[in-house]
Amino acid sequence: MNILTAPIIVAVLSAILATIIVIIDGIVNNYGEVTININGKKDLKVKGGSKLLTTLSEQKIFIPSACGGRGSCGMCKVKVISDVGPILPTEAPLLSKEEISKNIRLSCQIKIKSDIKIEIPEELFSVKKYKGKIVSIKDVTHDIKEVRIELPEEIEFKAGQYAQLIIPPYDKIKESVQRAYSIASKPSEKNIVEFLIRLVPKGIATTYVHTKLKENQNIDLIGPFGDFYVRETNADMICVAGGSGMAPIKSIIYDMYEKNIKDRNIWYFFGARSLKDLFYLEELRKIEKELPNFHFIPALSEPSPEDNWKGEVGLITDVLNKYLKENQNHKEGYLCGSPGMINACVNVMTKNGIKQEEIYYDNFA
């Protein structure tokens, strides 16, 4: 009997305190019904007291957020027109001075307490949550998997955009997480999205995809997001991507191939260390033959002797520099990869006369 007294007393005391907290929370955090006005057009009646990001997602409006609302990725930026209080310490490091002056806030950090007016890009209205099913998982290199997911309904996206995979809790990971991956499939395949996912050591999502995910399994995703897509100009497109950065570029090239676009030059520089890091070579070379304005330039920085490599050798930035110097047409840059690679390529491009504002990239740091 005595053994039970201590746990019971602690449990009862904790229960009483928890009840008091719940009651006070109910009274203090009751902000009643509030209205969210979006872009001056749409009014949403919601229950006040929660974060803007979660409230909007409950209303089926999905703001991109790679960290799922923990205030660490800084992607869920929203323009808030009404006063919601000063910038929070959790927001400050992720907002630039210019953004602060334009009333940009992190939607995962601000709480809705009264009627609020916000502005979000119109295309976010087409963002949906999909219940996908894995149709195939294939190894394309030793550390990159091609994952194809079938969707129950059609998805509309522009080649180059990305979606967020929702990784359920597994092993020691107790909460579900969201991670952004570029869509590698063509926009015309409306019931399929394909991703190229490279295994990141100790990465929560990539480890799950590489070790747990099996064919026929269900997985949820939210999308499409992003402003990385082909701009409608006549400039030569200079695409640079290595490894899993191939994904959006592949989508863009396959889309242009399908649409048989012949009046625009497309250069694709694919950087890798050795032959084992290259993939989709045959497919891309086949497109190169059929689409005369498409030029595919794979380059190896450290080819091993057994690779018997006859193509370009050297860092992708050096190869890029060489080709940019030869060709003086009006050019636009499309980059996908690590921040280091992007910075290096932007440098080379701007030095060769491509304007900074005409270089587009998705930076998944």
Place this chain on the structure above:
Amino acid sequence: MIPNINPFILFFAAIFTSNILLANFLGMCSFISVSKDEKSSNGLGIAVTFVMTITTTINWFVYKYILVPFKLEYLKYIVFIIVIAAIVQILEMLIERVSINLYMALGIFLPLITVNCAILGVALFMQLRNYSLIQTIFYGTGSGLGWWLAIVLLSSIRKKVDKAPVPPALKGPGITLITIGFMAMAFIGFSGMLNVQ
């Protein structure tokens, strides 16, 4: 046995002669990290005083009417901490509703009060020294005010020190710890007036 001390003397002693920070060295981490500016120091000082007064009083009741009758005195550490955590949570909700500016000024330090050892320390001293309810309330409030006084003093001193030509190796935490040492020595001067244990 309840010690025979006038609650007002206890109150005075808690602020000056047995200052929880400068005589007992409890609650140092938030003391050093928040004392960079006066505004947050004041905010945290108010919050600590408030939490200390309330939790010490509640813990007095919990100890006397729950732990002692059931002979569960050994559970005081866990029970006191549960009470402190709950009160801080409630306080956080109230401050957010009432004054968003204070809430913002306190930032992450408000939830951190939960693990501020000064709060637990005062509750444990109150129990150890067998204070009566009135003595407990005065002691809790006094300790809170003492903590508040110390952090505000330190933030003011740091403001001066920041502009002083401090050797580079001592900048930041180094000179702050030295400053705290001097402050503690200065507060020892008060102990000549009265000494309450």
